[in-house]
Amino acid sequence: MKTVFSYAKPYKWPIFIALFLMLTELSVELIQPLLIAKIIDEGILAEDVTVIWTWGSVMMGLAFVAFFSGVINSYFAAHAAQSFAFDLRQALFRQVQAFSMATFLRFPTAGLITRLTSDVTMVQNVLFMGLRIMMRAPLLVLGSLVMAFVVNVKLAFYLVIGAPILLIFLFIMARKGVGYFSNVQRRLDRVNRVIQENLQAVRLIKAYLRGMYEASRFSRVADKLRHDTVKAMRMMELILPVLLFVMNVSLMAVLWFGAVEIGNGEAQVGELVAIVNYAMRMTGAFSMFAFIIVAFSRAKASAERMEEVLVANDDLELNRSESSGLSQLEGELRFEHVSFTYPGKPEPILDDISFHVAPGEKLAIMGATGSGKSTLLNLIPRIFEATEGKIFVGGTEVNEWSLKDLRDTIGLVPQQSILFTGSILDNLSWGDTEAAPDELEEAAKKAQIHESIDLFPQKYGTRVGQKGVNLSGGQKQRLSIARALVRKPSILILDDSTSALDVKTEMALWEALEKEAATMLVVTQKVQTAKGADRILLLDEGKVVGYGTHADLMRQSQLYQKIAQSQAEEEVIVDGEEHS
């Protein structure tokens, strides 16, 4: 809670002004019954019209003060709450950006989305409502009570008899509420997850005719959300009747004993009317309590969830991003007895990996699916940190490079091509925002995508993603490669990123990349591609089972021979089919 609300600190003046105005409104509200009592006792009962006019005018004047205070209060409350939510959302977003992969994996994506949207809105609403009306309720209760004691101590006493029971009751409800509403937010996470998965997999769902199945999956999670929300709200709905019951009993006691006291001449009618008026205001304020407790419990649950993100600073990457002072990377790469285990997993995925790539050399990495190829690549830009062993880039251990320097000169093309909504140009310059247009075009030419882009009516200005053209798998892959080339990387890492290219385009691509000075690491399934590399690293279940040139592996590794043989047979079959 403390960390979350510390984001309200810069807005302490708007908050202070809003509070002050809220107190002004409240004071007017509290003074009104006193003035009514005065008008009744000294004006109506004493038949003095001047008193009625004088105090009536004061009441009118105060009503105007309250009105303007309310309007200005709304302005400042809205400003403070919206700005606070904006800052909080920014802070959460930056924090998530700064997460290391290990921390990132601790939070489900949908849970992060809910935190950045619904949870922020919850606390934003509570701040606004707090400044506008919510804080008025407890103050109104207290103020009414104090004023009631000022008017008549004996009668006011009947109003506080039920207070201790009420306070304990409200405390218990608030505590229970936090637990219940945390559950509700968790359910909302799950609803968001199903929505997210469905929107991403829309084509697959259509192709498999799984629309109905997915609809029932959605209705299950939505139903659980409904169930838990109803459960929480039902419990909260107990608050109001209990509050009203206690207040009405108190009110009856005030009326009963008030009548007796007036009969005995110990109290005046105006006093009783004023106290009843205060009691009614307290009852009205208590009605707000039910709402306040719901809002507060929800906001507290949301704040705790956001806190988890804000304090997850065990492994922040930004802290390690300042420049290391080391010069531009050279493309030399060395792995020395590197092992890696994913956080929280018992078995290592990579086991004792050693190899060396000289600057400008090309290393092909091969291995069955799940053998750890992508994992190995992720260790170079330190997306994950090696659990054992050492990785050297340009002769310096990767831990000694600042993340910024290290990643600035690595061009990673992931297995799955990811493009952002925007133009082709935006996507290319995403690799390096300072690259000139001709550099972008140059990269596109090398990645063999320039000609396809040229065919689009809007060329480099063509929008991709939603509301834009849908690129083919191979076009996306080439655009991703071009984006990496824009960075002019010393080390270019291609994680099976040419799988969707036809043979001719792929050959043209390799030819263009040959001319690059960059060291290259290329994950591939094709022996034909591996043959063109200086060396091949063959992985099997996280272990190196072959390392050398194509010729070396053909001599040393049975597994490599088998792969080469099966691919050669495939080629013969394909050739045969083509010629028949």
Ligand SMILES: Nc1ncnc2c1ncn2[C@@H]1O[C@H](COP(=O)(O)OP(=O)(O)OP(=O)(O)O)[C@@H](O)[C@H]1O
């Ligand atoms: N974030 C993760 N947490 C835990 N295990 C993971 C994670 N990512 C991958 N793995 C596991 O690590 C192993 C190696 O995965 P990796 O993606 O590196 O293989 P790969 O050789 O690149 O496979 P493919 O050729 O299918 O892409 C797999 O068993 C996978 O289940």
